[in-house]
Amino acid sequence: MTRLTIALTAFLALALSIGVFRITYQVDELEKELHSLNKEILDEQETIHILKAEWSYLNDPARLESLAKRYLNLEEMKGGQLINLDQLDKKLLIPQDPNTKPAKLEQ
Amino acid sequence: MELRGAKLKQQRNKRAIETGHNRTMVAGAVFAVLFLVLAGRVVDLSMFNGHQEPRLVTTETATEIETTRANIVDRNGILLATSLPTDSLFVDSKAFMETGEDATMAARKLASILPELSLNRAAQKLSSGKRFEYLVRNLTPEQKYRVNMLGIPGLHFQREERRTYPQGPLAAHVLGYTDVDGRGISGVEKSFDQQLLGPDGTLQLSLDVRVQAVMRSALMEAIDEFKAIGGAGLVMDIETGELLCLVSLPDFDPNDPNTIKGDAGFNRASKGVYEMGSIFKLLNTAMALDSGVVNIKDKFDATKPLKVGRFRINDFHGQNRVLTVPEVLVYSSNIGSAQIALEAGSDLQRDYLGRFGLLNTASIEIPEVGAPLLPDVWRKASTMTISYGHGIAVSPLQLTSAIGAVANGGILRQPTLLKTNAESRLPGQRVIREDVSDQMRKLMRLVVLQGSGKKANSEFYRVGGKTGTADKQQGGRYNRRARISSFAGVFPIENPKYAVLAMVDEPVGNKKTFGYATAGWVAAPIIKKVVDRIGPMLGLTPSNVEEQVYQPGDPLFITVKG
Numbered sequence: 001m002t003r004l005t006i007a008l009t010a011f012l013a014l015a016l017s018i019g020v021f022r023i024t025y026q027v028d029e030l031e032k033e034l035h036s037l038n039k040e041i042l043d044e045q046e047t048i049h050i051l052k053a054e055w056s057y058l059n060d061p062a063r064l065e066s067l068a069k070r071y072l073n074l075e076e077m078k079g080g081q082l083i084n085l086d087q088l089d090k091k092l093l094i095p096q097d098p099n100t101k102p103a104k105l106e107q
Numbered sequence: 108m109e110l111r112g113a114k115l116k117q118q119r120n121k122r123a124i125e126t127g128h129n130r131t132m133v134a135g136a137v138f139a140v141l142f143l144v145l146a147g148r149v150v151d152l153s154m155f156n157g158h159q160e161p162r163l164v165t166t167e168t169a170t171e172i173e174t175t176r177a178n179i180v181d182r183n184g185i186l187l188a189t190s191l192p193t194d195s196l197f198v199d200s201k202a203f204m205e206t207g208e209d210a211t212m213a214a215r216k217l218a219s220i221l222p223e224l225s226l227n228r229a230a231q232k233l234s235s236g237k238r239f240e241y242l243v244r245n246l247t248p249e250q251k252y253r254v255n256m257l258g259i260p261g262l263h264f265q266r267e268e269r270r271t272y273p274q275g276p277l278a279a280h281v282l283g284y285t286d287v288d289g290r291g292i293s294g295v296e297k298s299f300d301q302q303l304l305g306p307d308g309t310l311q312l313s314l315d316v317r318v319q320a321v322m323r324s325a326l327m328e329a330i331d332e333f334k335a336i337g338g339a340g341l342v343m344d345i346e347t348g349e350l351l352c353l354v355s356l357p358d359f360d361p362n363d364p365n366t367i368k369g370d371a372g373f374n375r376a377s378k379g380v381y382e383m384g385s386i387f388k389l390l391n392t393a394m395a396l397d398s399g400v401v402n403i404k405d406k407f408d409a410t411k412p413l414k415v416g417r418f419r420i421n422d423f424h425g426q427n428r429v430l431t432v433p434e435v436l437v438y439s440s441n442i443g444s445a446q447i448a449l450e451a452g453s454d455l456q457r458d459y460l461g462r463f464g465l466l467n468t469a470s471i472e473i474p475e476v477g478a479p480l481l482p483d484v485w486r487k488a489s490t491m492t493i494s495y496g497h498g499i500a501v502s503p504l505q506l507t508s509a510i511g512a513v514a515n516g517g518i519l520r521q522p523t524l525l526k527t528n529a530e531s532r533l534p535g536q537r538v539i540r541e542d543v544s545d546q547m548r549k550l551m552r553l554v555v556l557q558g559s560g561k562k563a564n565s566e567f568y569r570v571g572g573k574t575g576t577a578d579k580q581q582g583g584r585y586n587r588r589a590r591i592s593s594f595a596g597v598f599p600i601e602n603p604k605y606a607v608l609a610m611v612d613e614p615v616g617n618k619k620t621f622g623y624a625t626a627g628w629v630a631a632p633i634i635k636k637v638v639d640r641i642g643p644m645l646g647l648t649p650s651n652v653e654e655q656v657y658q659p660g661d662p663l664f665i666t667v668k669g
Contacts, residue, residue, distance in 0.1 A: 046192060049189070049191070050191055050192075052186055052189070053186060053189050053191055053271055053273050054273070055186075055273075056185055056186035056187075056189075056273035056274065057273035057274070057275075059185070060273070060274050060275065060277065060320075061277070061316055061317055061319075061320030061321075062277070062320055062323075062324065065320075065324075076639075076640060077640075077643040077644075078566075078567060078639070078643070079565070079566065079567020079568055079639065079642045079643055079647075079649040080566070080567055080649060081643070082643055082647075082648055082649055083648065083649075083651075084648050084651070
């Protein structure tokens with residue numbers, strides 16, 4: 001009985017200490033990983049921050065305008081291209097003559 | 108003997124066993140207590156958080172990078188100013204010299220990457236023996252990479268932060284700039300310095316970069332065309348007071364402090380005060396109609412110049428006849444306006460100008476604000492000239508909000524550069540009655556349809572407003588060659604949403620304009636350009652209600668000469 005207890009205790013002590021050591025090392029490992037991941041996140045965030053600034057720089061309206069003029073076959077949007085929903089039928093049913101301008105007030 | 112000996116032995120054994128037993132018990136009890144303590148500690152740690160043990164999860168996470176100065180964004184969240192990490196190159200000369208490299212060679216290699224580095228000074232610094240000496244500050248990432256690729260020993264980088272304005276000069280006068288240490292020096296960078304340095308201090312402005320860009324390019328074109336020395340442009344939401352754009356030209360690139368010189372650093376839109384000319388006739392008419400001193404049907408004799416002391420008040424677009432109140436405005440009659448002002452009197456005029464916010468310095472979130480210039484003594488002559496915008500100098504910013512108040516139902520809104528919401532908005536102040544504002548809108552529209560503002564008439568969004576051309580005062584006298592041409596108006600006139608103002612400083616007439624550099628030729632076309640383009644951007648549906656044509660007999664009917 002005594003022997004069995006001693007053997008069991010010794011075994012438990014050994015097993016537990018091995019377990020504790022393993023866990024300690026695992027935690028160390030994980031901590032390192034966490035640290036490097038955090039550093040990576042920071043780096044990525046910094047990159048995103050810089051890219052956002054660059055995005056804003058590239059989206060400078062004046063630059064976009066000159067690029068659009070050079071490479072796109074598009075024109076500036078005109079007020080006439082916008083209509084209300086309640087005007088939809090009127091405008092669409094009567095095709096507008098592109099040559100006529102909206103009536104001006106007579107002086 | 109034998110027996111006694113055995114008994115004694117037995118007794119001894121018994122005692123020994125008892126002692127052992129007791130000792131085991133004591134030891135066991137001690138260990139039990141210790142284990143209990145351990146167990147208690149475990150429970151404490153796992154369930155009650157222990158003592159101030161740091162929690163790994165929170166100590167190590169990094170959610171946001173640390174920048175010392177927060178971003179500034181426009182109303183749609185587009186980045187206007189941000190702080191970017193940069194690297195500065197410095198040399199540890201001792202370490203460099205220990206390797207025995209040639210300083211001149213190293214300096215030559217560096218200079219091929221960094222053009223701002225002078226060869227001699229670089230070689231000097233490399234061989235100075237000092238442990239720390241800056242070579243070049245704020246390198247681009249590419250330069251940093253190439254310097255690293257050189258593999259010169261003793262070179263190190265120091266992380267720094269640099270304020271960057273991705274949009275360049277676009278909103279320069281609003282944003283302002285910072286010094287090398289990142290402290291705001293002008294614009295919102297200065298007025299919101301504390302907020303920007305605090306945590307989560309992102310600043311959202313009311314500006315819309317698209318509107319800002321449209322106004323800026325339209326103004327620039329006009330300045331080029333008329334060889335002007337500068338200009339200013341504003342668009343304000345007249346229901347909230349938010350400024351969608353505030354442009355002052357010439358401007359500067361806040362990324363490059365060398366461009367901030369002289370006139371470029373002067374904010375014409377809010378700091379400059381100018382005699383704005385006939386735009387004041389709108390305020391004059393609004394005052395007269397609101398106070399009831401003049402009726403819309405009243406007529407004024409504009410056949411001959413008015414004489415006040417040694418002044419003579421003349422009409423630029425002389426009609427030489429009796430004009431109705433709408434005609435005084437449409438034909439921009441100085442004579443008529445002065446007569447209207449005389450009917451009202453100086454006190455009433457001052458009272459109304461004060462209500463329009465033109466007698467005090469405008470309140471706006473940048474330090475560059477100009478105080479209006481008012482006559483020292485408000486004489487009869489002052490009253491007469493102020494009626495058509497001479498003898499009083501106000502900033503274009505003030506005038507924009509005043510014109511907004513004329514058209515938006517009569518409520519003056521304080522202009523703001525910050526995006527507001529319904530809660531943070533300040534209530535406006537009533538300046539004129541709603542029905543007078545209705546009438547003023549019709550009059551403003553007439554000016555654009557039949558008066559001097561014809562060139563401001565957008566095909567899609569109806570504009571109403573007034574031109575103003577004023578000679579500049581130089582050394583106490585008016586210079587007929589140097590003038591301010593401006594247009595202030597609102598659109599769409601049937602339900603005004605925005606007030607716009609464009610001002611061009613010292614335009615010179617050209618062939619295309621038959622030598623004229625008046626507001627109708629210079630400033631009005633800017634308004635048309637701007638309105639045409641920003642209308643769709645701001646999601647306004649084009650005006651589609653039939654416009655009212657006034658018949659003879661209607662007080663709003665304008666008699667055309669000839």
